[in-house]
Amino acid sequence: MTFTSVATPSAYAGTPKRGPVTRLLEDERWLAVFLLLPTLVLLGLFIAYPFVKGVELSVTDARVGVPGHFVGLQNFQQVWNDDIFHVAVWNTCVYTAVTTVFKLALGLWLALLLNNNFKGKAFTRAFILLPFIIPTVLSTLAWKWMFDPTFSVINWGLFRLGLINSRINWLGDPNLALVSVIIVNVWRGVPFYAISLLAGLQTISPELHEAAAIDGARAWQRFWHVTWPLLLPVTLVIVLFSVIQTFADFQLVYVLTGGGPANATQLFATYAYQIGIGTGLLSQGATISLAVFPVLLLVVIVQLLYIRRVETL
Amino acid sequence: MARIDRRRLLKLSGAGVVAAGGGGLAGILASGRAPAFAQATSIHWVRWSDFVPASDKVLREKILPEGEKALGMKIRFETINANDIQARVTSSIQSGNGPDIIMALNNWPQLYATSLADVSDVTEEIGKAQGGYYDMCRSVGTYHGKWIGVPWAVGGGLVAYRKSWLAEVGYEKFPVTWDQWHDAGKKLKAKGRPIGQTLGHTFGDAPGFWYPYLWSWGGKEVEADGKTVALNTKETVESVKFALALWNDCCDSGGLAWDDSSNNRAFLSGTISLTNNGASIYLEAKKKPDSYLTESGKPMKDDILHASLGTGAAGHFNLPGPFIHMVMGYSQNQKAAKDFLRWVNSKPVFEEWFTSQQGYTSGATKVWEEDPVWDVDPVLRPFRDLPNSGRLMGFAGPPSQQAAEAQTKYIIVDMYAKAVQGMAPEDAVKWAHDELAKIYG
Numbered sequence: 001m002t003f004t005s006v007a008t009p010s011a012y013a014g015t016p017k018r019g020p021v022t023r024l025l026e027d028e029r030w031l032a033v034f035l036l037l038p039t040l041v042l043l044g045l046f047i048a049y050p051f052v053k054g055v056e057l058s059v060t061d062a063r064v065g066v067p068g069h070f071v072g073l074q075n076f077q078q079v080w081n082d083d084i085f086h087v088a089v090w091n092t093c094v095y096t097a098v099t100t101v102f103k104l105a106l107g108l109w110l111a112l113l114l115n116n117n118f119k120g121k122a123f124t125r126a127f128i129l130l131p132f133i134i135p136t137v138l139s140t141l142a143w144k145w146m147f148d149p150t151f152s153v154i155n156w157g158l159f160r161l162g163l164i165n166s167r168i169n170w171l172g173d174p175n176l177a178l179v180s181v182i183i184v185n186v187w188r189g190v191p192f193y194a195i196s197l198l199a200g201l202q203t204i205s206p207e208l209h210e211a212a213a214i215d216g217a218r219a220w221q222r223f224w225h226v227t228w229p230l231l232l233p234v235t236l237v238i239v240l241f242s243v244i245q246t247f248a249d250f251q252l253v254y255v256l257t258g259g260g261p262a263n264a265t266q267l268f269a270t271y272a273y274q275i276g277i278g279t280g281l282l283s284q285g286a287t288i289s290l291a292v293f294p295v296l297l298l299v300v301i302v303q304l305l306y307i308r309r310v311e312t313l
Numbered sequence: 314m315a316r317i318d319r320r321r322l323l324k325l326s327g328a329g330v331v332a333a334g335g336g337g338l339a340g341i342l343a344s345g346r347a348p349a350f351a352q353a354t355s356i357h358w359v360r361w362s363d364f365v366p367a368s369d370k371v372l373r374e375k376i377l378p379e380g381e382k383a384l385g386m387k388i389r390f391e392t393i394n395a396n397d398i399q400a401r402v403t404s405s406i407q408s409g410n411g412p413d414i415i416m417a418l419n420n421w422p423q424l425y426a427t428s429l430a431d432v433s434d435v436t437e438e439i440g441k442a443q444g445g446y447y448d449m450c451r452s453v454g455t456y457h458g459k460w461i462g463v464p465w466a467v468g469g470g471l472v473a474y475r476k477s478w479l480a481e482v483g484y485e486k487f488p489v490t491w492d493q494w495h496d497a498g499k500k501l502k503a504k505g506r507p508i509g510q511t512l513g514h515t516f517g518d519a520p521g522f523w524y525p526y527l528w529s530w531g532g533k534e535v536e537a538d539g540k541t542v543a544l545n546t547k548e549t550v551e552s553v554k555f556a557l558a559l560w561n562d563c564c565d566s567g568g569l570a571w572d573d574s575s576n577n578r579a580f581l582s583g584t585i586s587l588t589n590n591g592a593s594i595y596l597e598a599k600k601k602p603d604s605y606l607t608e609s610g611k612p613m614k615d616d617i618l619h620a621s622l623g624t625g626a627a628g629h630f631n632l633p634g635p636f637i638h639m640v641m642g643y644s645q646n647q648k649a650a651k652d653f654l655r656w657v658n659s660k661p662v663f664e665e666w667f668t669s670q671q672g673y674t675s676g677a678t679k680v681w682e683e684d685p686v687w688d689v690d691p692v693l694r695p696f697r698d699l700p701n702s703g704r705l706m707g708f709a710g711p712p713s714q715q716a717a718e719a720q721t722k723y724i725i726v727d728m729y730a731k732a733v734q735g736m737a738p739e740d741a742v743k744w745a746h747d748e749l750a751k752i753y754g
Binding site for chain 1 (some may be wrong): 399402403407424425427428512513514566567568569570571575578579582584642714717721722723726727730731734744747748751
């Protein structure tokens with residue numbers, strides 16, 4: 001038996017001549033650029049370009065079909081002085097803050113329940129996801145019917161139970177309308193929190209709980225001193241995603257109230273749509289959309305810094 | 314086997330194209346449009362999903378097949394929700410690609426005026442042959458003297474009411490003045506049969522009631538110059554004060570959240586006694602006489618009549634909604650689109666569609682006032698005269714882009730909604746005036 005050393009120069013003697021591209025890719029720096037290229041193209045096309053286009057539109061007086069001229073920060077000034085925009089900013093902040101608190105609390109509670117062993121666990125876990133799986137427009141239409149001023153099944157139920165004697169104007173009362181859209185958002189968002197937090201819970205070793213229990217820790221102490229610190233990084237990432245999504249929410253409010261009554265449920269996205277698409281004032285619509293950016297940027301920076309801190313602890 | 318490298322392949326294919334087609338690739342690129350290889354002309358037509366479904370059926374099953382045969386073209390017909398039309402128009406114009414013809418409602422054509430084809434030739438031809446267009450169609454359909462859309466029909470609202478219920482509270486004849494409305498409404502609400510009217514953000518019924526209501530008191534958005542905002546007047550404040558009383562004493566409070574279909578459902582289920590609407594409530598009751606019944610078990614259709622909105626110090630008005638077909642400026646089939654519109658608006662063809670409407674819309678030209686469709690059902694006859702007593706948004710100015718913006722922001726509707734929600738009438742009017750000033754300023 002004969003052996004040929006792979007290290008001998010003769011082994012390369014028969015290989016074809018390497019082209020310039022191959023030679024270039026042997027350099028790790030170029031290879032990295034090459035491998036990143038598809039992602040960069042996608043990010044550029046679908047994130048950077050719309051963003052730059054939005055910025056460009058916001059400093060012009062463009063309307064539908066009319067490219068417009070540069071007007072500097074005039075649109076921002078106009079939006080700043082717009083009462084309806086102020087309402088939209090307030091509503092968006094309240095909507096995001098309240099829904100996030102409820103989604104987190106209920107999602108965590110649900111996740112802790114689902115983390116236990118019980119009969120039909122797999123089915124229940126799958127079933128819980130339903131509100132998240134059903135297309136938002138479809139489920140919101142069902143809610144719209146349930147909140148209908150005349151035919152509300154909720155009112156009917158409360159009336160039959162003797163809890164009310166006149167109907168509740170869910171979507172007609174400005175405060176209740178905001179409460180209603182918050183309820184629907186929480187209903188839709190809780191499964192996302194629950195399932196994501198459940199995934200986080202399952203990474204926590206049961207031995208830690210057992211050790212804490214042996215040391216005499218009660219259920220609440222085990223949760224507070226063992227579960228919660230270990231779950232915190234996952235929770236922060238989930239909250240980050242959720243805040244971004246909720247802040248830019250559109251379809252739920254658009255279907256349920258269209259931003260009414262009298263702008264009581266107007267959010268950034270619905271108002272931007274109303275102005276940009278409905279009225280054709282693309283530049284002002286883009287300006288309203290861009291107004292979300294600094295707020296979200298701040299949220300993202302703060303949360304990412306916090307996550308980094310938590311992870312290095 | 315001879316090796317063909319990339320450069321040679323490009324050279325060969327380039328030569329082939331030149332040999333094949335005169336101008337070749339350069340010619341195609343210079344023309345800026347794809348070559349037409351004996352394709353049948355085809356147009357894409359987008360309309361709303363009609364509140365009278367039978368009319369869409371007639372178009373799909375009868376008129377369009379006839380049109381394809383008569384004009385030798387393919388017609389792609391698409392119906393979408395009325396609230397989604399503007400999004401479709403905007404995205405099509407911005408991308409320079411989309412349907413060739415899109416139906417617009419109200420004064421929307423003014424928003425897209427510079428992106429629409431000039432259809433003056435077709436429109437003038439139709440107008441001349443059919444007794445002339447109503448002034449309101451001309452106002453909405455023209456821009457700087459040229460037609461930017463072909464008017465198709467005029468929709469609008471009248472008050473659908475339960476005649477037996479009105480008679481029970483002493484109104485054998487429908488109330489005329491707003492004071493009579495208040496009196497009747499109060500009695501009706503006491504019997505659990507309130508007036509049903511939306512104060513929500515919805516494109517049709519909300520402006521359809523509150524704009525004419527404002528005008529009837531002598532209120533207006535701007536002066537005739539179309540620039541000077543004139544909303545904050547004694548008349549407007551009075552109208553808001555009265556609206557507050559009307560709402561609290563007579564109306565269904567759920568109306569703050571109603572969309573365009575909510576009052577239809579409420580009326581047909583017998584929870585409201587009257588509402589401003591198109592003819593769709595009556596048409597639905599007529600279509601299903603066994604489903605929609607009065608409390609005595611008789612068909613509800615026999616207990617429905619139509620009347621005008623209330624009369625105030627300045628008279629009574631309505632807000633008709635012209636339907637206009639816009640030929641899009643980016644369309645490469647503008648000639649075919651115009652040929653089609655000329656054909657489909659011709660009297661014998663349009664008549665088939667108009668008859669299927671049963672009175673839901675009036676024609677855009679005056680000749681349709683004499684159509685036999687108005688003799689078929691006297692309950693629908695009042696809709697015939699809507700275009701003559703109509704005003705458009707932006708009154709006393711033209712139905713301009715600013716007027717469309719004010720409507721899209723629901724400023725007039727929200728002025729009343731804010732008062733109903735507790736804002737002082739004077740403050741609500743001032744708020745609306747300031748909002749209008751920002752738009753018209």
